[in-house]
Amino acid sequence: MRGFLLDDRLANDTVSVSITGLCDLRLMKDRRWPWLVLVPRRAGISEIFELTPLDQVMLTFETNLVASALKAVTGATKINVGALGNIVRQLHVHVIARFEGDPNWPGAVWGYGKTEPYSNDDMKTFVARLQEALSP
């Protein structure tokens, strides 16, 4: 983990849910969609293919564990997974629960409209449900 620092913008836009192993798992502060972000705790990486092969496999399994938990917790129609990084270059993987009729369905969520904050209670409740779904 030496040298890893969470990007300021990611830190500001998200709250911590848990450490999944390789990654810091965080919830986007936007109640329009249940939206998680996995940040591999490695310094200086912006593309998945820059990770070691072992880290690539870890990231895959952690992403799919999180995607599966998010589907179970939310009953989503579809899970969207994406690593874009055009603005924040620190490697991060979005895992988003989508529903028919949600804002911009079936289009992508990135860049769409304006962030809507959770209430503190709603955010705490949702983080607790995610933590429970992710616990062994």
Add this chain to the structure above:
Amino acid sequence: MRGFLLDDRLANDTVSVSITGLCDLRLMKDRRWPWLVLVPRRAGISEIFELTPLDQVMLTFETNLVASALKAVTGATKINVGALGNIVRQLHVHVIARFEGDPNWPGAVWGYGKTEPYSNDDMKTFVARLQEALSP
């Protein structure tokens, strides 16, 4: 591979580049961005976490092989990787080369504007360059 059939919309929007192992690698017929799609040749799968663990690892390595080759061929600023599937449910992974100043940079490409076709010659040349970059 039993039972695998390429979705009609994916077949119509893309041309074949190669078989990477698990996946059918295809080029999107849209010259606005160098845009590849990997389709795991497994029937009835719409989420990555529905694949077997071995297939998940195969998909990761094939995606990153393709992403790395696309970066080398195009000199892209950033590679975007995404599995959305809100419209076409058959699991497919987008691998897209992005450049500062390209259409909708730094936003996402999905749902943006209208497709622009390649000329036949340009498409053939680009497919050949990709095939060369992917050959051992």
